[in-house]
Amino acid sequence: MRGFARSEYEARLKQAQDLMAAHGLSALLLTTEAEIRYFTGFLTRFWESPSRPWYLVLPAAGLPIAVIPSIGAALMGQTWVSDIRTWRAPVPMDDGVSLLTDTLNEVAGAGRIGLPSGPETYLRTPQDDWQRITAGLKGTVVSDGGITARLRAVKSDAEIAKIETACTIAGRAFARVPQIAQQGRALSAVFRDFQGLLLAEGADWVPYLAGGAGPDGYGDVISPASDQPLKGGDVLMLDTGAVFDGYFCDYDRNFAVGPASQVARDAHARLIDAVDAAADIARPGTTAAQVFHAMDKIVTGGAGGSDAGRLGHGLGMQLTEGLSLIASDHTVLAPGMVITLEPGIDTGNGRMMVHEEDIAITETGCRFLSPRADRALVPLT
Amino acid sequence: MRGFARSEYEARLKQAQDLMAAHGLSALLLTTEAEIRYFTGFLTRFWESPSRPWYLVLPAAGLPIAVIPSIGAALMGQTWVSDIRTWRAPVPMDDGVSLLTDTLNEVAGAGRIGLPSGPETYLRTPQDDWQRITAGLKGTVVSDGGITARLRAVKSDAEIAKIETACTIAGRAFARVPQIAQQGRALSAVFRDFQGLLLAEGADWVPYLAGGAGPDGYGDVISPASDQPLKGGDVLMLDTGAVFDGYFCDYDRNFAVGPASQVARDAHARLIDAVDAAADIARPGTTAAQVFHAMDKIVTGGAGGSDAGRLGHGLGMQLTEGLSLIASDHTVLAPGMVITLEPGIDTGNGRMMVHEEDIAITETGCRFLSPRADRALVPLT
Numbered sequence: 001m002r003g004f005a006r007s008e009y010e011a012r013l014k015q016a017q018d019l020m021a022a023h024g025l026s027a028l029l030l031t032t033e034a035e036i037r038y039f040t041g042f043l044t045r046f047w048e049s050p051s052r053p054w055y056l057v058l059p060a061a062g063l064p065i066a067v068i069p070s071i072g073a074a075l076m077g078q079t080w081v082s083d084i085r086t087w088r089a090p091v092p093m094d095d096g097v098s099l100l101t102d103t104l105n106e107v108a109g110a111g112r113i114g115l116p117s118g119p120e121t122y123l124r125t126p127q128d129d130w131q132r133i134t135a136g137l138k139g140t141v142v143s144d145g146g147i148t149a150r151l152r153a154v155k156s157d158a159e160i161a162k163i164e165t166a167c168t169i170a171g172r173a174f175a176r177v178p179q180i181a182q183q184g185r186a187l188s189a190v191f192r193d194f195q196g197l198l199l200a201e202g203a204d205w206v207p208y209l210a211g212g213a214g215p216d217g218y219g220d221v222i223s224p225a226s227d228q229p230l231k232g233g234d235v236l237m238l239d240t241g242a243v244f245d246g247y248f249c250d251y252d253r254n255f256a257v258g259p260a261s262q263v264a265r266d267a268h269a270r271l272i273d274a275v276d277a278a279a280d281i282a283r284p285g286t287t288a289a290q291v292f293h294a295m296d297k298i299v300t301g302g303a304g305g306s307d308a309g310r311l312g313h314g315l316g317m318q319l320t321e322g323l324s325l326i327a328s329d330h331t332v333l334a335p336g337m338v339i340t341l342e343p344g345i346d347t348g349n350g351r352m353m354v355h356e357e358d359i360a361i362t363e364t365g366c367r368f369l370s371p372r373a374d375r376a377l378v379p380l381t
Numbered sequence: 382m383r384g385f386a387r388s389e390y391e392a393r394l395k396q397a398q399d400l401m402a403a404h405g406l407s408a409l410l411l412t413t414e415a416e417i418r419y420f421t422g423f424l425t426r427f428w429e430s431p432s433r434p435w436y437l438v439l440p441a442a443g444l445p446i447a448v449i450p451s452i453g454a455a456l457m458g459q460t461w462v463s464d465i466r467t468w469r470a471p472v473p474m475d476d477g478v479s480l481l482t483d484t485l486n487e488v489a490g491a492g493r494i495g496l497p498s499g500p501e502t503y504l505r506t507p508q509d510d511w512q513r514i515t516a517g518l519k520g521t522v523v524s525d526g527g528i529t530a531r532l533r534a535v536k537s538d539a540e541i542a543k544i545e546t547a548c549t550i551a552g553r554a555f556a557r558v559p560q561i562a563q564q565g566r567a568l569s570a571v572f573r574d575f576q577g578l579l580l581a582e583g584a585d586w587v588p589y590l591a592g593g594a595g596p597d598g599y600g601d602v603i604s605p606a607s608d609q610p611l612k613g614g615d616v617l618m619l620d621t622g623a624v625f626d627g628y629f630c631d632y633d634r635n636f637a638v639g640p641a642s643q644v645a646r647d648a649h650a651r652l653i654d655a656v657d658a659a660a661d662i663a664r665p666g667t668t669a670a671q672v673f674h675a676m677d678k679i680v681t682g683g684a685g686g687s688d689a690g691r692l693g694h695g696l697g698m699q700l701t702e703g704l705s706l707i708a709s710d711h712t713v714l715a716p717g718m719v720i721t722l723e724p725g726i727d728t729g730n731g732r733m734m735v736h737e738e739d740i741a742i743t744e745t746g747c748r749f750l751s752p753r754a755d756r757a758l759v760p761l762t
């Protein structure tokens with residue numbers, strides 16, 4: 001099924017309003033894609049254009065108010081939102097500034113207006129406009145206290161089903177990599193074709209693909225592909241964030257181009273062991289830090305991390321969202337959380353290998369959403 | 382060729398520093414993908430992850446300083462930037478806050494620090510972090526006076542060549558649409574396959590695809606595809622922003638599924654006439670508003686616009702950037718600017734048709750980067 005039942009949005013709004021009451025907020029102001037979509041279902045790739053600001057205002061009671069460019073009115077009109085206020089953006093002189101200011105004053109009066117302000121958040125409004133907006137407010141802008149992030153961290157069954165669909169699609173594409181990747185093929189051609197496989201297998205779009213190839217691993221896991229041809233002995237890694245109905249998968253696979261070195265084979269087996277160790281303890285009550293240490297012990301011998309900065313993260317409407325698997329994140333896992341397990345190993349000479357899987361936390365443990373990889377590297381010819 | 386010569390980055394930096402001097406800025410602080418890439422060449426899809434802040438500091442004199450997560454050090458090390466300061470992000474307690482604050486104090490002292498603050502800009506830093514950063518600064522944060530946007534608006538020949546390559550790739554994909562779109566095929570399947578064609582024809586990735594189908598046009602130009610099958614008499618529109626080496630094309634094509642109505646055929650011919658009228662006057666010295674009026678006269682009879690809000694925009698490292706073709710934008714066209722011409726016509730019953738082409742402003746006029754469409758709709762079976 002595409003989208004969500006209206007009851008799901010009603011539940012999200014009620015949870016938000018309960019937390020808003022606890023934080024003494026008269027309104028919540030949202031400006032970014034995932035935040036606005038979470039409460040409305042407004043799904044479009046038009047966010048790729050930075051030209052127009054978009055706003056959603058949640059009142060302390062009652063339904064959400066969309067304050068948006070008129071180009072989005074028809075699509076927003078198909079969501080459950082009925083109070084849609086528009087202006088003909090872009091209007092450099094007043095790009096929604098007065099319409100938003102009036103709406104916030106109407107909704108919040110002299111009260112406190114919550115704005116997502118913690119990790120991963122940003123205000124998608126030009127600074128010049130923001131100064132004019134806040135200057136016109138009767139109320140005060142304060143942090144939302146992490147309300148939005150907290151709600152998004154725990155997924156409904158319907159959300160998990162979408163993430164699992166994205167994972168399944170990527171699994172079918174990964175299974176077909178031997179068709180597109182062989183010795184002599186340029187990495188850039190493999191990247192191009194792999195995105196095509198993801199689409200052919202059912203991805204709506206492919207916002208993220210990274211990877212690398214080299215003997216005993218790769219130097220980097222965030223680079224675009226070079227035109228370098230695959231060579232015998234290389235380890236090829238492909239890491240994708242493909243989207244189904246607005247939800248991401250985020251996992252990778254490692255392939256051996258011809259016979260891989262002992263170093264690479266051992267490293268891969270150890271990465272799988274690290275994922276297994278994490279999955280063994282990933283359940284309600286375990287902390288993000290504990291999951292980190294279970295993997296770090298295996299991949300660094302307990303050094304406490306590496307330059308990648310973390311060994312996994314939350315996943316959902318964004319490629320990465322919410323908790324980090326690091327020593328200092330003491331978030332307690334809860335049923336409905338979806339996280340990636342992403343251990344990495346330094347294989348020497350500036351090279352590394354990384355493996356990643358996606359899991360959902362259940363009532364009693366965890367469940368793999370990505371099809372689990374074998375300890376052995378997937379062979380390519 | 383991939384990337385740019387070092388001399389291109391040196392020229393961009395010099396232009397920025399000249400303008401910084403004119404604005405009395407001791408440093409320029411950049412936080413977003415396109416801004417940082419413009420001055421460094423740092424190209425990665427990793428920006429899809431919102432978890433880590435990234436910073437670039439341009440000093441009043443001397444080379445750029447990257448203040449970035451350690452996960453990006455290897456890739457940034459391949460650019461011309463040599464002063465790369467990293468921390469092991471994410472670190473919730475201090476996610477680059479002290480490293481950036483120290484760097485800005487070192488570079489700018491008690492001076493003025495420019496931050497992009499005008500239309501289309503945002504600060505990609507959590508509000509909580511930003512408060513701590515500004516609290517620790519000896520200097521003052523002010524608007525960058527539009528320096529960054531102004532520089533980016535005028536493209537070098539090398540930049541225009543990349544946009545033209547993206548346009549050429551999309552042109553080959555559009556020419557193959559009859560292979561993938563026929564009566565009875567779901568719009569969602571057409572979207573999936575068209576992204577595959579763009580990749581097959583050489584796009585690095587496809588950040589944007591929108592479109593619609595219906596008799597006499599479509600209700601909306603920003604929606605994702607529905608599973609509705611194409612029907613005889615429908616007009617199908619596909620609008621894509623495909624990327625080559627970090628630069629976008631952004632244009633569309635309209636197709637007639639079986640014979641189109643007279644309304645649709647007339648509207649399409651009029652859209653082409655509007656593009657022609659705009660291209661006739663698009664040259665150095667013409668304003669964005671004049672180009673708007675040339676098209677608006679043809680598509681609305683001079684009503685002054687519609688709910689789409691504009692009839693074209695700048696194009697380059699982002700799907701949309703810079704000027705808007707609206708009545709109130711008096712930006713003067715200059716050689717090296719790249720813009721889209723994007724007239725739309727209301728065809729009644731809540732439906733519309735839109736056509737879009739990409740042009741570069743030359744010394745004497747303009748040059749089409751997209752292969753010009755015919756006045757007749759492209760027929761599909």
